[in-house]
Amino acid sequence: MTAGPTRPRKQIHLAAHFPGVNNTTVWADPRSGSQIDFASFVHLARTAERGLFDFFFLAEGLRLREHKGRVHDLDVVGRPESITVLNALAAVTDRLGLAATVNATFNEPWELARRLASLDLLSGGRAAWNVVTSSDAFTGENFRRGGFLDRADRYTRAAEFVAAARALWDAAGEGPRSFAWSGDHFAIAGESAPPRSPQGRPVVIQAGDSDEGREFAASAADIIFTRHGTLEAGRAFYRDVKRRLPGYGRREEDLKLMPGVTVVLGDTDADAQERAAEIRRQQISPQNAIHALELVWGRDLSAYDPDGPLPAVDPDPESALVQGRVRHADPFEAAARWRALSEEKGLSIRQTVIETTSRQSFIGTPSTVAAAMTEFVERDAADGFILVPHLTPGGLDDFVDTVVPLLQERGVFRTRYTGTTLREHLGLAGTGVEGLTA
Numbered sequence: 001m002t003a004g005p006t007r008p009r010k011q012i013h014l015a016a017h018f019p020g021v022n023n024t025t026v027w028a029d030p031r032s033g034s035q036i037d038f039a040s041f042v043h044l045a046r047t048a049e050r051g052l053f054d055f056f057f058l059a060e061g062l063r064l065r066e067h068k069g070r071v072h073d074l075d076v077v078g079r080p081e082s083i084t085v086l087n088a089l090a091a092v093t094d095r096l097g098l099a100a101t102v103n104a105t106f107n108e109p110w111e112l113a114r115r116l117a118s119l120d121l122l123s124g125g126r127a128a129w130n131v132v133t134s135s136d137a138f139t140g141e142n143f144r145r146g147g148f149l150d151r152a153d154r155y156t157r158a159a160e161f162v163a164a165a166r167a168l169w170d171a172a173g174e175g176p177r178s179f180a181w182s183g184d185h186f187a188i189a190g191e192s193a194p195p196r197s198p199q200g201r202p203v204v205i206q207a208g209d210s211d212e213g214r215e216f217a218a219s220a221a222d223i224i225f226t227r228h229g230t231l232e233a234g235r236a237f238y239r240d241v242k243r244r245l246p247g248y249g250r251r252e253e254d255l256k257l258m259p260g261v262t263v264v265l266g267d268t269d270a271d272a273q274e275r276a277a278e279i280r281r282q283q284i285s286p287q288n289a290i291h292a293l294e295l296v297w298g299r300d301l302s303a304y305d306p307d308g309p310l311p312a313v314d315p316d317p318e319s320a321l322v323q324g325r326v327r328h329a330d331p332f333e334a335a336a337r338w339r340a341l342s343e344e345k346g347l348s349i350r351q352t353v354i355e356t357t358s359r360q361s362f363i364g365t366p367s368t369v370a371a372a373m374t375e376f377v378e379r380d381a382a383d384g385f386i387l388v389p390h391l392t393p394g395g396l397d398d399f400v401d402t403v404v405p406l407l408q409e410r411g412v413f414r415t416r417y418t419g420t421t422l423r424e425h426l427g428l429a430g431t432g433v434e435g436l437t438a
Ligand SMILES: Cc1cc2nc3c(=O)[nH]c(=O)nc-3n(C[C@H](O)[C@H](O)[C@H](O)COP(=O)(O)O)c2cc1C
Pocket: 058, 059, 060, 061, 062, 101, 103, 131, 132, 133, 134, 135, 207, 208, 209, 210, 211, 212, 213, 214, 225, 226, 227, 260
């Protein structure tokens, strides 16, 4: 490249997602390890830190999923609590941000603000909170309150929750300080608990795609975790969310968009495509194919042959066959789409599921992937990526060893950490720590 850019190149933010309970992890691979052993968390976190990533990310599920009235055991059942794991990881990492998904519906601000501030304190300013809002009654049965919140109220509670947590964080000082916060969902007052943490306010992440979710993110989040992983969908989502920011007195750079993406690498692009196809086949076993079909249809379809055609019956929209997973908003629409695809391409049930559910984002040689990621960020389809590996826990080793150096050569990714806090890694201003001494 001869003509140098007139402004500094937009930098890519990277995060590592520890695969949760879905069938992303290819268990059939002999290299796949334990998903609950602390050594697995350490491996992925240290790999991410070696790769100078912004943060390590843990998702959350508050009730074990059920399928046909039994705990769903086709992938992984249960996982350790996120903040506990991150506190332990804080001790074996140095700069890596530590992001926990914690529900705003089933927790209380004082307690959660204290736990997050404690993680921020113990980690030297590396804490982040992914605010999720599930209100479904099935999850609620695990709690004293039950499924107590209507869908429409989820984000009003989440917004108040974050505002109350901020009041608590902002009140924190050398010792306890009094605070008071009240709204429709909370009326709380008392003393803030832990001393002021290095970031003041832990980083706030939002994951959820509805209009209310986007509005909440524009008003209160530092990062959006999204599933819009293609260039065009990403650009549309990016424009939509960023245009909402001025309404809250915020600037475009105050909110980073990070889709969850997967990467498949190979020695040649063709080799990577072949590996990607193999990974998809391993992720969608014959049983997983029927399960995915039942997620759409809401009916017991165990009598169907995964290598045969899609069922002719219609979906059951009222079905409670599947619990703890978001169902398709319109199962009839989804079923019609699946049928059309299957007919057009002559696909079996399993092949249709592979085609419709796979989310492989970047496939190719390390240099193909580095170029594609750079293009995504430069064309404002994202500000960075939350990488979801196929292998637990070694699935990002190759990426860090081969793609990160190429991103660095391109001048779009850091060559060392220049700050110590997650806010500094993200280049976020207005941190709430102004005027504080370390
Ligand atoms: C990328 C992404 C990741 C999510 N991760 C979680 C999670 O780990 N735990 C959880 O309870 N909900 C999770 N959610 C669900 C959201 O918090 C929310 O309940 C759901 O998206 C419905 O909200 P919406 O109507 O705004 O999309 C996630 C959603 C998205 C889009």
